[in-house]
Amino acid sequence: MPKLILIDGSSYLYRAFHALPPLSNARGEATGALFGVVNMLRATLKAKPDYLAFVSDAPGPTFRDALYAQYKANRPPMPDDLRSQVEPMLAIVAALGFPILRVGGVEADDVIGTLALQAQAQGIEVEVSTSDKDMAQLVGSHVTLVNTMSNTVLDSAGVMEKFGVMPAQIIDFLALTGDAIDNIPGVPKCGPKTAARWLGEYGSLDGVIAHADRIGGKIGESLRATLPQLPLSRQLATIKTDVPLEFGPTDLARREADVEQLRELYTRYEFKAALKELDSAAEPAGAHPVHDALRAEQHQSHRVQGALLQTEFSGPGEYELVTTQARFDAWLEELRGAELIAFDTETTSLDAMRADIVGLSFAVEPGRACYLPLGHDYPGVPPQLDRDDVLRALKPIFEDATRPKLGQHAKYDINILSHYGIAVQGLKHDSMLESYVWNATATRHDMDSLAKKYLGYDTVKYEDVAGKGARQISFSQVDLDTACRYAAEDADVTLRLHHALWPKLESVPALRRVYEEIEIPLVPVLAEMERRGVLIDGDELRRQSQQLGRRMLELQQQSYALAGREFNLDSPKQLQAVLFDELHLEAKLKTPTGQPSTNEEALEAIADTHELPRLILDYRGLAKLRSTYTDKLSAIVNPRTGRVHTSYHQGSVATGRISSSDPNLQNIPVRTEEGRRIRQAFIAPPGWWVMAADYSQIELRIMAHLSGDEGLLKAFREGGDVHRATAAEVFGLKPEEVSANQRRAAKAINFGLMYGMSAFGLARQLGVDRAEAGDYMARYFARYPGVHAFMEATRERAHHDGYVETIFGRRLYLENLNARNQALRQGAERAAVNAPMQGSAADIIKRAMIAVAAWLKDRDDAHMLMQVHDELVFEVRADAVDTVRTAVVARMSGAAELAVPLLVDVGVGANWDEAH
Incomplete structure (x- = not known):
């Protein structure tokens, strides 16, 4: 699933300030809190989230101040040593590429809560980085709290363990205990254990209030004396989750880091480790030696033995490292006679189009597996089997459609093996998709999460064998015994997961049909699309970059004329001076330090009062197009193919939609003229045309x-x-x-x-x-x-x-339908109404892709390249356009039988923009 990390900026800063000693640099500037924040932000980026944001409070009162004049009245002013570190902190946050969010009239908690629920409804995994206990009310199946400083994660079970109540009861818990920091009144002498006991017995604050006369002693008297104020306490403690926002979770992609600005800031504040990381980012993968701790963990035996609990699939397995021809021959015989073959590849990269194979693992019965090392290359590596000989022997098995096969995210492995002339046939099952179809929202669908949920089993993690961060090594450098323990477990756990999940799907015929008729047949279709890639006109992109650059220069000159002098449009400090000190514009929004803000929201707020803010916004929009698209797409053309290759994800969006990443071809801008022009760089080879077929108003x-x-x-x-x-x-x-x-x-x-x-x-x-x-x-x-x-x-x-x-029986589970929190409940109800439409549309286009791919299978005059929401994009040989158009429309319109016509609009052109 895509991941969104929301950082509670105030929490970060205060945690770092109080946790670290009062450090300073050579200039005498305080750096302790800044040092802690930078380290936490670097750790966040290593998690490689799809979306992220640094959220802080906007200046001025909020709606809670209007509710209760004493709200946060006891909070002391920010210490001077901490205040001086706020502005450099924001500068580093911005330079790292984090979107910085501040919304007036509400607190950062409310912005985080709103985005978290929106993301959860869209099938996006959410991590809220905070130490604020109030945030526990947001925890759900796809929302967790992460304390980066202590490296702890709080999920629903963790909330129960820590507070004694479930996340849905946290608001009532806080209303009873009160909050000294925010000055929220609670019940005097009611501590956490008492509040948890009351809520456990009576279910909710309303239940406690209704039974207040049954609670004896002085604590009962305190409760009854404070009954009139408890509704207000609950209102103050409730995080607002319906804040009207002009952006959503998918708008929060990380911007390109300003490396030079970071180097300047890290140097000034003497952050040597951060500087070293910045300078080593360009070092080749695998340049670092194996970590001593990993060496200490090497096994002396080639077999890792343990007792398997066959009925529960929760014990360790027995794994064999295969390095001799005799043992390989023995496993070949087992594979030939197996009812189901679980397989997995180990490689040099997560990018399937650039990765080389390092090894293969197989399992044919739960609890027993093998690993075949083929490409480990560390000094002193023991003899391995010859890669070409092994793959040649395995090729007939992989390509035999009558031999059922099983993978975990098998599309990746299929693409890896295709590089070696192996066209995998007979994919019968995929444990990732079994979990996804069974319940898309119950958990993430990676192997580690699935093993924990469905097997109660803790897997060996990749970081356990290859290290972390800058010291992480390539899998080809992991010693054979450690590699065997990790890789063979992958195949074994995949098979165990299948035995746990397949009976569930079999018990619900509609879900089994979705799995067998939609998801599994789609795997090879998406794999082929990923391998094909799309042709990019690098010269066109370079021309567009130059045009954008010229337009940006024009905007610079116009800005200079309006300002009466030259200044750096990319410098918030210089822009602040021009707008507010020299032009005397009114600052509608301010930074946490009280300075006038120059972020997008702040400029929009004053854009109707002067021409310059609008010019700055236009300049930034063009700069983003240039850095994100026109400068970048050419750089990610695969040298092997001369094309751009995306990765399509089946198991990431709860409603069934396919998503795209690295690059995200489903997010090419279309709302502005400059954005639409980017599609002009998506072209077909000479003698071919781009064809785009789009469902009309399908939902x-x-x-x-x-x-x-x-x-x-x-x-x-x-x-x-x-x-x-x-x-x-x-x-x-x-x-x-x-x-x-x-x-x-x-x-x-x-x-x-x-x-x-x-x-x-x-x-x-x-x-x-x-x-x-x-x-x-x-x-x-x-x-x-x-x-x-x-x-x-x-x-x-x-x-x-x-x-x-959906129409075809796909289910979307909604956990907050009966939540007491009105915003949570209404959000789940909105998702309930939308899911049948969005999910059915996803099923329909998947069925269409399968049908179209089957028709194209034996043809060489057309190829399916991209899937973008309700649109399919092809490259078609010029002499086949009419034939392909007719066939595609017939199969797309025939992908479902609706009570109304299912119309398809088709366009053809020299590039995607002309065809769209």
Whole structure:
């Protein structure tokens, strides 16, 4: 699953300040807290999250101050030694590429809570880096708290162990105990153990209040005396999770680090380890020697033995290191006679298109496995089998479709073996996908997490055998015995997981069909797309970079003219001086140190008061396009193929959607002219064309199908403009009488309802007041009663079953449907309504990809290159365009039988932009 790390900035700073000695540099500047923060941030980046943000409080009062004038009244002012470290801290955070978030009127906790729930609903794993106990109320199946300083993780079980209550009870727990730091009044003399005991007995704060007369002694008297204030305490302790934000979790990708700025800051504050890490980032992988601790762990025997608990699959296995021809021949015979072969590859890289094979592991029965080292290259490595001879002998087994095979994320291994002329056939199972289809939200679907959840087994981690950080070595440098313990376990645990998960899927026929008819057949399709890659016009990207550079220079010159002097547009300090000291613009937002902010939010707030802030925003937008796309895409062209290769992920999004990374080709900008032009660099070879086939309004069509609403069905069956038809229904007009604003309102409602949009959200989107937006929605539901009935029925079924289903039977479990926290509950209900549409759309395009790939299998005149949400992108030989277009439309429109036509729009051009 994609991961989002949300850093509680204030918590980071105070933890570091109080935990570390009062350090200083040669200039006498305090650096202790700064040193701690930098180390924690570096540790965060090593986790390589997909999204991340540094969240801090905005200056000024919040809604809690209005609720309770004494809120945080006892908090002492920030010490001067700490205050002086805030600005350099923010400079380093920014230079590292972290998005910095501050939202006025709420606290950082509320921003974190809102983003955490949004991410969880989108199938994104969330880590909140904090030591604040209030955050425990956010913990769920995909939200954990991480204390980077103590290296501890708090999940639901950890919350229960630490506080004696579940995460859903933390708010009530805090209301009872109070919070001296935030000056939240609680029940006098009610400590954590008492609060936990009361909540364990009565379930909630409301239950405690209802039974207050049953609690005796002085503590009972204290409780009854404070009953009137407890609702306020609960309100103050509740993290707001519905803050209106202009950004979402997927907007929080790390920006490119400013290496020179970091070097300057690290040098000034004398952070030698950080400097060394910065300078060694360009060193080749595997340049460091094996860690002494790993050497001490080497095994003297080639076999790691242990007793396996066959019924529970939770004990250690018996693993064999195969280095002789006789033992290899014996394992070949076992593989030829096996009912199911679990296999795994060890390689030099996570990038399947650049990796070389180091070894192979196999298991044919739980608890017993082998490892075949083929490419270990450390000094003094013992003799290994010849790689080519081994692969030649294994090729008939791998390519025999009648011999069932099993992998964990097998797509990667299939692509690795393809480099050596092996086309794997007969993939029957994938333990990652078994877990994903069984319950997409129960856990992450990596082997370590699955083994812990479904087997109660702690696996050997990669860092245990290869080390961490800058000292991590390539697997080819891991000694054979240690490598055997790690690699053979992979194959063994994969087989154990299959034995644990497959009976679950067999017990639910609909889930088994999703697994066998959609997910497993899609693995080789995605593998082939990854191997094919997409052709990039490097010259076009370079031209665009130059054009962006010229436009940025023009914006610089215009900015200089407006400012009356030259300054560095990339320097917040210089920009601050120009905007606020020289032009005397009003600073709407400030930094934690009280200085005027120059971040995007702050510039947007003053963009209508002067031309310069808008120019700066335009300049930054172009700079981001240039650094993220036009300068970068050419640099990641694979030297083996001359193409860019993405990685597609089946098991990352809870609704079933495919995601893309390294690079994310599903996120190429399309909303601006400069962004759309980037697609012009995605081209076809000479004599070929780019073809893009896109489902038309697929989720809205699924809504019509599932709801059975006659009005909506009629709008689609008649084939006109569905948004104009909706507007005509809602406003009681003839279609030709509908205005542009009325059509826009109808479109917003049509799509917004699928995502649970409220009248408040619709009002913001349309720029009308809430009453008018509510009136629009009321008219909509009056004209389309079937839609309203479907939404209500879906919510009711979700509350009853704990999950919702797609048209094909895929389930999405929603853990917060019955949460007492209204925001959590409403978020889960919105997800419940949307999931059948988004999940069904994901299933449909997956089925289409399988059908199209089957048709393309024996053809050499077309190749499927990319999947981007509801769109498939191909390269097609010029003489086959008409044939391929007809075949693709037939298979995409035939991927599901809906009550309305499933329409596909197809475009053809010399590049992706022309075809889209």
